[in-house]
Amino acid sequence: MRTYKSLSIAQYFLSELQEKQWTGTIHSTFARTINIIDGSGTLYTIATAELDDAPNTIRVADFFYDQLQIPLNTPVFVQHDQLIIEDVAAIEIDEVEKWKYPEIFFPSKKAYQELERRIQKVDQWLGQIDSKGGYLLNHTQTTAYEKMMHTMLRKETGHLLNYLKEKQLFQAMTQLNRVIGLGPGLTPSGDDFLVGLALIFTTTDYPYHSLKQWLINCRQELKKRTNVISFSTLDWAIKGEARERLGVFLNELFYGEDETLLKEKMLQVLAIGSTSGGDILSGMLAGVEFTLEKQR
Template sequence: MKSYQSLSGAQNFLVEIQENQWSGEVHSTFERTINLVDGSGTLYTIAAAELDDAPNTIRVAGFFKEHIHLPLKTPAFVQNNQLMFEGVASIAVNEARKWQYPQIKFPAKEAYEQVLVRSQQVQNWLEEREIKGGYLLNDRQATTYEKMMHTMLWKESTILLEYLKNKQPFQAMTQLNRVIGLGPGLTPSGDDFLVGLALIFTTVEYPYHSLQQWLVNCRKTIKRRTNAISFSTLDWAIKGAARERIGEFLNELFYGEHDALLKQKMLAVLAIGSSSGGDILAGILAGIALTMTLLEI
């Protein structure tokens, strides 16, 4: 049995391992991540060292380079402060750095104009880049299907945003069914857009508590309409948490002063998945625009 060391991880997951309080099984495997599921159906992730920290995730050195074979439903459990796959591998967490998603505060009123300026700068940068799918599609070689999906994503999401702007939560919840699960991929574009939207609504001191509550009320609907992996990401966004690079981008967007650093943080988010990063950015920008409209800025 091979032994590995976790470099860092979500504080709650590390504590559960250190206190021998976790067990589950392999849910799904990918090139640089392995998802585990516990008895309650909650997803946890083992990620390659080069990835960033994320909720319910531990980053492990060397694990993926050796192509460890873990069939689906392989039992995983904790023993002696290590995550174990019996007879295959163990992951020690004693030296792992604990990570938590930062609390991101919505900017104060005097900063609204600056946030709008920086949001527009991000939009301009995105329009200059060739993006091959989802909400930000601008590839001249895009297929008819990709163009059709791009149009449909914006159509359904614009209707959703209009209901939210007009403070019609029940109509918005119905419209949500037309956005969740829309688009191809493991995490559909519609879901990723909603992740970005949720991360604006759940910032600390967000001025419209009703939109935060609307998200919570939609949780069961979201769970029914999408797959477990996409729901896990959305559920964390509803709780106000996401991958480290997304939090860094939001902090830079709200409080930074340097365009070069903002662009660097934007590109890091854009690199998530094939179109997920772009779709999340589209949701973030849409969330800011909606909020500023409601604030009559």
């Protein structure tokens, strides 16, 4: 059984490992991530070094290069400052760098004009990008199914935002059921859009505090209607946390002065998954534009 060096770990995850007899089992394996689930149904992730930090995630050097064969349901536990995957690997956690998602502050009203200008710039760049699905569908060389799904996504999330704009929160909660799980893939486009929207509503100093509580109230219903991997990402967004590159992009969008850097950070978001990055980005932009419109 080989020992591996961890590079960084989400602060909350490390606290869980250090403060109690933490145990879990292998839930799912992919080319660059391995998911572990504990007895409460919470998901944790081992990620390749090339990925960015994220909630409940530990990044490990060399682990994925060894192409380990790890059966599902293999026990995982902590022993002697190591995260042990039974009979397969030991991951050192005693001298790991701790990571925490940064606190994101929504801009004040005096900064709205510059924020609108940056939003317009991002929209312009997105119009020049060839995307194959989800919210950023390029309508050339696409299938009838992709066009239909794109139309449905735009329609259903449009209804959701209209309900929120009119403060019809019960109707908005019902409308969520038409967005969550909408679209193909492990993390459907509708779920990813909601991740982006949640990251706006949960920013510090966000002007409409009731929307954060509305998301919290919707949590259990959302959990019922999608898979555990997709819900885990959405649940962290409801708590105001996400992958590092999403927070970096939001800070650049809110306060950056360098257009080249803003575009670079946007492209890093778009690189997430096949369409997930574009779908999350669409949710973030929709959330910001929704907020600015209500403030006019």
